[in-house]
Amino acid sequence: MPNEASPLPGPQSPGTGLHDLRGPHSPRKIPGWAATTALLLPAYAWLTLAVFLPLATMFVFSFLNKTPMGQAPVEFTLRHYRAFIDQGYLVRIAWNTLVMGFWTTLICAVLGFFAALALVRCTAGRQRETLLVLILLPFWTNGLVRVFSWTMVLRENGFLDSLWHLVGDGSISFLYSRPAIVLGLVHGYLPYMILTCYIALITIDDAVIEAAQSLGARWGTVLTRILIPLAAPGLISGAVLTFVPVIGSFMEPRILGGKVGMTLGTVIEDQFTQAFNWPLGASLSFTLLAVVLAIFATFSGVLKRGAAA
Amino acid sequence: MTEVHIRSIAKSFGPVPVLHDITTQFAPGSFTSLLGPSGSGKTTLLRIVAGFVTPDRGAVTIGTRDVTAVPVWGRNIGMMFQSYALFPHMSVARNIAFGLERRGIRGAEARALVDQALEMVRLTGFGARSPKELSGGQQQRVALARALVIKPSVLLLDEPLSALDRRLRQDMQVELLRIQRETGLTTIFVTHDQEEALTLSDRIAILDRGRIVQSGKPAEIYERPQTRFAAEFLGDSNFLTGTVEQGGVRLADGTLVQSAHPLPAPGAKATLAIRPEKLQVSTTAPNRLTARIVTVIYAGPVLSYLLETLDGTRLKLFQANRDGTILAQGATITLGWSPEHAIPVAE
């Protein structure tokens, strides 16, 4: 927009009408683009520093043949991006990771939606505030403590078994299994889903639900035709907030999954902490990022078509 | 055309009684306004008929069916809300079709009914729009179409016009009345706008603190209020208090006011209500009072005067602005009225 940069008032060529839309001209006029830039600068500076720089560094790393530390010369290579072809077991791990992400997100969505619905429809005032704080409690506990406390519950002769022994024999312990990982992940990420659904549901006017009922809708219909469609933005952002970190998680799979807890997250972590192969870790991270973006691109297409139908 | 019966309905929210023993009847095809001050229980009563609120006692009958235990979705009611309450994620046509789908009406039949309903509210061609793309008045007409298309037994409206500006509200009143007459739907209309209640209804029920204090035709309530509350709430009123004597009421200053209506027994206290527009400047009328003009309010077609009698009783006088002469502030005038217009009311 070169025309907009001109601070000089005066006749303007057609197509620069934006100036006219800005209302009365103040005597000391700061050009709109300058104000916008000034206002956005801190945000962009912070983004560059905190997100873009580390990411760019890692992106460069992912093309190196070895971790650029010490004196040895480094070379550029695309080799690490072939890891999924060269090391076939990674595909299986990636699939398991996606399945884990899927189940965690699904369970979080179902539990989170209904928990949020209960909060919105069945509570008020102080009671609601207290419950919201309780829901946020997992955020306040250290992640490691949270996950380890699950091992206490799930291990053989742990808390769960003690309860079970009141009614039956044997052991129902399922520590070091995929369900244990999902359980730990759901516990950690459910609050996000509850909060995003809560925000979406709280904005629905009671009268809209009552109107549906007056027109003959029972609760099932109100749920599927009114509440879920209107809460869809909350469900989707909750799903994104859950799925992305779950796919990359390594603490829960390691601690609760044991031997079956190999996920892309743990593999990547190993590259950085054990194998000291940062380039491979970085390339796997970017592959994962690409997969996640592809999934969201597919889904956003589906959702748009669904909304248009 | 369905009759709605309410029998001995009572409701409390916690320890607070909101409705006390309400019994009334809404005749088939009638347009009834529930009128009352804020908090008098109008909405609660309407929501009991709709089924959103369960009464503590009493029964609601729609037609011949006792619906007291029937949930909202089984009552076949049409409801309109102050906030329009359109489904924001559906087009206008799908909003209207929603109730039809619940009754298993789909496809071409549903489309025909939706078009018919849109035509009735004069919104033909708006079916594909989203509610966001409509003005407030248009949204409320969609809400009306949506309520009507299911052919409800009764139409329930909770202050549906109060979010609209004055002009639009008047247009919608006309529209609503026309449609109500066309469809012959038994209609219950909650409002605290007395003018709206007077223009729209066949019948007005005045609620005060959870009781129906009077109900009847608009003119009947306006001309013959039974209580001070009814006289004050519907329209404006002057009140004169005194003791019943010689077929009239003796005021504190000794004036005997004649009334053409049955009065309490002689010696009892009585209050007479006189509408401000029924007072005239007159020295020959059977009832007369002298008062000083305190304030003159010029409102175009109508002139309002606030007056004070010698003993401090405040009075109001409304006069049509017939020839542009305005009585002067501070002037002392004699007000007169006919015994016909002095209505005894209970306190």
Ligand SMILES: Nc1ncnc2c1ncn2[C@@H]1O[C@H](COP(=O)(O)OP(=O)(O)OP(=O)(O)O)[C@@H](O)[C@H]1O
């Ligand atoms: N769900 C509720 N819980 C507790 N109290 C309520 C509830 N609904 C209404 N009330 C109380 O009942 C009384 C009557 O309320 P209602 O809404 O019927 O009044 P209204 O006549 O419709 O008033 P308005 O003209 O302001 O809409 C009020 O005092 C109100 O505070």
Ligand SMILES: [Mg+2]
């Ligand atoms: Mg109300």
